[in-house]
Amino acid sequence: MLHTVNKSPFEKNSLETCLRLTEQDSTVLLIEDGVYGALKGTKIEDLVSESLSNVKMYVLGPDLMARGLDKNSLINNIEIIDYQDFVKLAVENERIQNWL
Amino acid sequence: MEEETQSGVIKKFLYVNRRAPHGTIYAHEALEVVLIGAAFEQDVSMAFIDDGVFQLKKDQNTDGIDTKNFSKTFSALEMYDVEKLYVEKESLDERGIKEDDLAVDVKVISSSEMKKLITESEVILNF
Numbered sequence: 001m002l003h004t005v006n007k008s009p010f011e012k013n014s015l016e017t018c019l020r021l022t023e024q025d026s027t028v029l030l031i032e033d034g035v036y037g038a039l040k041g042t043k044i045e046d047l048v049s050e051s052l053s054n055v056k057m058y059v060l061g062p063d064l065m066a067r068g069l070d071k072n073s074l075i076n077n078i079e080i081i082d083y084q085d086f087v088k089l090a091v092e093n094e095r096i097q098n099w100l
Numbered sequence: 101m102e103e104e105t106q107s108g109v110i111k112k113f114l115y116v117n118r119r120a121p122h123g124t125i126y127a128h129e130a131l132e133v134v135l136i137g138a139a140f141e142q143d144v145s146m147a148f149i150d151d152g153v154f155q156l157k158k159d160q161n162t163d164g165i166d167t168k169n170f171s172k173t174f175s176a177l178e179m180y181d182v183e184k185l186y187v188e189k190e191s192l193d194e195r196g197i198k199e200d201d202l203a204v205d206v207k208v209i210s211s212s213e214m215k216k217l218i219t220e221s222e223v224i225l226n227f
Contacts, residue, residue, distance in 0.1 A: 006123070007123070008120050008123065008151050008154075010150060010151050010194065010195065011119075011120070011150070011151055032122070032123045033120045033122070033123030033124075033151075036120065036151070036154065036195070039195065039196050040196060041195075041196025042194060042195050042196045043194045043195075045196070061164065062163075062164025062165050063122075063164075063165060065160075065161045065162075065163075065164055066121075066122050066160060066161065066162040066164060066165045066167070066169075067120070067121065067122060067154060067157060067160060068157035068158055068159040068160040068161070068171070068201075068203075069157070070159075073196075
């Protein structure tokens with residue numbers, strides 16, 4: 001199952017709830033303001049790092065670049081993908097949950 | 101000739117920015133309103149709190165999301181005599197952002213200093 005999160009984790013609890021209620025081996029894709037959840041050195045870094053043993057996490061590159069962020073800003077093992085990869089994930093997964 | 105605005109009154113304006121830059125229109129709209137305030141020769145200060153600090157992150161490139169990269173406007177604010185940009189330190193720390201990561205010169209202040217700034221302002225606009 002693919003989960004997308006598009007809200008900043010500092011403004012809403014969408015990411016936190018997503019990670020709490022997401023089944024093992026799911027895929028989580030951070031888009032729009034959701035990409036801030038992938039930053040290292042934040043107050044929620046530990047929560048996100050720990051979740052990486054359960055889920056595979058991606059962040060959408062164009063949204064990251066728009067916000068002045070890049071690979072060096074991210075927690076290890078979070079992968080940057082492009083729009084085509086996003087489409088692929090959407091096709092590969094039978095269901096998608098968008099945590100708004 | 102004496103300096104005077106059309107109304108003859110100069111007030112201390114504070115624009116409070118608490119939203120991240122591209123997910124919503126707030127940050128962009130705030131800048132538009134700031135420039136209007138500056139055109140009326142008001143005493144303008146900007147405060148960046150919570151996710152608002154992300155607005156000032158340097159190296160923003162919006163080519164991939166087809167929106168206007170309004171972050172460049174921050175470096176032009178000086179030309180409009182908008183020079184007082186205040187950033188709350190606690191907000192930077194929570195987000196792993198350092199003063200060096202910001203695109204323009206700002207004054208990083210503590211929560212208690214921010215409290216004082218808000219208290220001393222005459223007109224406060226929140227975005």
